[in-house]
Amino acid sequence: xxxxxDPSAQPxxxxxxxxxxxxxxxxxxxxxxxxxxxxxxxxxxxxxxVAAFTGLLYAGSFxxxxxxxxxxxxxxxxxxxxxxxxxxxxxxxxxxxxTLSAVRPSPEPGxxxxxxxSGVPGVDADHTLAVFVNPYSGEIRGALEQYGxxxxxxLRTWIDDLHRDLHLGETGRxxxxxxASWLWVIAGGxxxxxxxxxxxxxxxxxTSGRRRTLGLHGSVGVWAAAGLFFLSATGLTWSxxxxxxxxxxxxxxxxxxxxxxxxxxxxxxxxxxxGSMPGMDMxxxxxxxxxxxxxxxxxxxxxxxQGLSNPVExxxxxxxxxxxxxxxxxxxxxxxxxxxxxxxxSGVVTDTLRFEDYPLLAKLTRWGIDAHTGNLxxxxxxxxLAALALALILLILWGYRMWWLRGRGTSFGRPxxxxxxxxxxxxxxxxxxxxxxxxxxxxxxxxxxLLAFFAVDLVLGEVARWDQPREKTSSG
Numbered sequence: 229x230x231x232x233x234d235p236s237a238q239p240x241x242x243x244x245x246x247x248x249x250x251x252x253x254x255x256x257x258x259x260x261x262x263x264x265x266x267x268x269x270x271x272x273x274x275x276x277x278v279a280a281f282t283g284l285l286y287a288g289s290f291x292x293x294x295x296x297x298x299x300x301x302x303x304x305x306x307x308x309x310x311x312x313x314x315x316x317x318x319x320x321x322x323x324x325x326x327t328l329s330a331v332r333p334s335p336e337p338g339x340x341x342x343x344x345x346s347g348v349p350g351v352d353a354d355h356t357l358a359v360f361v362n363p364y365s366g367e368i369r370g371a372l373e374q375y376g377x378x379x380x381x382x383l384r385t386w387i388d389d390l391h392r393d394l395h396l397g398e399t400g401r402x403x404x405x406x407x408a409s410w411l412w413v414i415a416g417g418x419x420x421x422x423x424x425x426x427x428x429x430x431x432x433x434x435t436s437g438r439r440r441t442l443g444l445h446g447s448v449g450v451w452a453a454a455g456l457f458f459l460s461a462t463g464l465t466w467s468x469x470x471x472x473x474x475x476x477x478x479x480x481x482x483x484x485x486x487x488x489x490x491x492x493x494x495x496x497x498x499x500x501x502x503g504s505m506p507g508m509d510m511x512x513x514x515x516x517x518x519x520x521x522x523x524x525x526x527x528x529x530x531x532x533x534q535g536l537s538n539p540v541e542x543x544x545x546x547x548x549x550x551x552x553x554x555x556x557x558x559x560x561x562x563x564x565x566x567x568x569x570x571x572x573x574s575g576v577v578t579d580t581l582r583f584e585d586y587p588l589l590a591k592l593t594r595w596g597i598d599a600h601t602g603n604l605x606x607x608x609x610x611x612x613l614a615a616l617a618l619a620l621i622l623l624i625l626w627g628y629r630m631w632w633l634r635g636r637g638t639s640f641g642r643p644x645x646x647x648x649x650x651x652x653x654x655x656x657x658x659x660x661x662x663x664x665x666x667x668x669x670x671x672x673x674x675x676x677x678l679l680a681f682f683a684v685d686l687v688l689g690e691v692a693r694w695d696q697p698r699e700k701t702s703s704g
Contacts, residue, residue: 257656258424265417267681270631272410273624279407280624282391283459284617287602287610289384297381300372305337306364312341312524312542318366319343319359328544329356331524332379332557334363335539344374355385378559378603401468402673408463409470409674415449415456422446438633445626452619459616462600464671465593473670483589488567489579490543492551520545522575527552530575534568545572551579559603563594 294301310318312333320328326348334341341363344356351357351373358374358381361367375385393400425446464470478484524542531540531554543553555567565583570576586594598604602613664682668675 258421261417261420263685264681265414265421266631268410268414268417269624269627272406272414273627275403275407276411276414276620277624278394279391279404280617280620282387284614284621285387286384286391287614287617289387290602290610291607293381293384296383297372300360300370300381301340302338303340303362303364303367303369306362309334309363310366312528315341315361315363315366316343316524318368319345319361322368323348323357323359323371325349326351326357330544331542333528333538333540333542339363340369342374342379377557378601379557398468404463405467405470406673406677408460408467409671410677411463412457412460413674413678415453415460418446418449419453422450438630441626441630441633445623445630448619448626449623452616452623455612455616456620458596459600462596465597469673470671478589478593481589483587485590485593486581486586488553488555488569488581490551490553490569491549492545492571492573492578520572522552522570522572526575527554527570530554530570530577531568534566534577534580536566536568537564539564556583559598559601560606561604563598563604565594 312331315333316328316331320343323345326345328343329346330344332342332344340360343359343361345359346356348357352375355373355375357371358379359371360369362369372381373385374381375388380388389395392404394403465474475484524544527542528540531542536554536556539557541555541557543555545552551569551571553567553569556564558564563583565586567581568577569579571578583591595604599609600613602610605612664675664679666675668679
């Protein structure tokens with residue numbers, strides 16, 4: 229039996245293709261990260277470049293300070309040291325101006341004692357005049373303006389101000405906060421993009437042009453990412469706006485940095501006019517505080533007995549209700565941050581604060597700031613900071629070079645195409661919007677520009693979408 233087949237009954241090839249599968253969240257999110265990384269790199273990089281260059285200078289300022297001010301900082305080692313009172317008397321004889329605000333006894337053989345004076349004419353109100361005294365002879369080695377708890381002298385202070393605010397005061401601090409706010413975003417975005425690339429596209433050997441620059445940019449960025457995250461986080465802890473938010477959060481959690489109580493008990497004022505008591509170690513510094521009955525030498529001996537080893541700073545009583553405060557000032561590892569308060573009329577320790585009793589976040593903040601400023605691990609810390617600053621400078625320069633090469637080396641290239649935001653699924657867009665809102669509140673110099681970026685990008689995308697039908701109509 230033969231079977232005839234109707235040609236019309238044969239199946240015909242389908243003219244319609246299967247509906248495309250929905251894109252994964254990552255495939256929609258990657259273009260957004262790429263575009264954000266690109267624009268943040270283009271517009272924030274100049275601020276980061278300034279921060280990196282000034283940070284590189286600051287990392288070297290510690291060693292430079294030792295060389296420039298060697299005469300003030302170092303003396304030949306003698307047989308025995310004068311009493312602290314005698315050293316202060318020598319400093320006050322040479323510099324009677326101002327008020328004694330603190331004394332930093334020689335911390336090691338061959339180091340000078342610093343007698344700090346406040347309210348000295350011609351010295352910034354936030355600074356003190358440090359008079360350097362040879363602890364063995366009482367010779368005055370010089371006097372320099374000093375700033376901050378680390379005892380920065382004029383060279384390091386000038387570089388520190390340049391890095392922090394470009395010598396523009398509070399307004400200038402916004403530049404460094406903007407840089408710190410965006411550094412982790414740029415580094416994190418680059419890290420995600422690098423690991424999302426195929427391994428074959430990450431290689432540097434045998435490549436040239438833009439691909440080689442991209443490989444160098446990515447490889448150095450990956451190695452430096454952890455350090456850049458650290459610099460961003462620690463830099464924000466003492467910034468203007470984000471720093472206030474962090475401080476408020478620590479206060480709410482009971483993690484604020486504690487301080488020793490420097491107020492003496494009631495009735496101390498009654499002893500103000502009784503004069504020197506038997507056995508009390510009056511010193512010439514009593515001319516600055518007439519109610520003081522216990523001198524600096526007795527206070528230092530008490531501090532030693534309480535376990536406060538060098539380096540220490542002795543702060544005399546500010547008024548009749550204040551105590552001496554002796555605190556350790558070593559910021560290198562292991563940190564020495566213990567402090568005590570001593571009644572100036574009796575020599576009794578009225579309060580003690582040990583660094584080991586600090587709340588955890590207070591310790592982490594202290595360690596983070598000291599590592600950020602190159603104090604925690606000394607020279608090794610400063611070398612690491614210099615390497616990170618140099619890496620960031622290279623990353624920025626390579627980033628701009630890639631942008632140039634994207635334009636075929638004749639002009640700056642095209643930006644990454646927009647439209648990725650509209651392709652994001654709602655369950656990614658909604659959490660992202662909430663995150664941006666939170667960042668805008670707590671880290672405003674990140675959140676506000678980020679919100680503006682998303683808003684402008686969406687508006688431009690919609691404008692471009694409305695223009696496409698018009699172009700088709702006009703061409704038809």
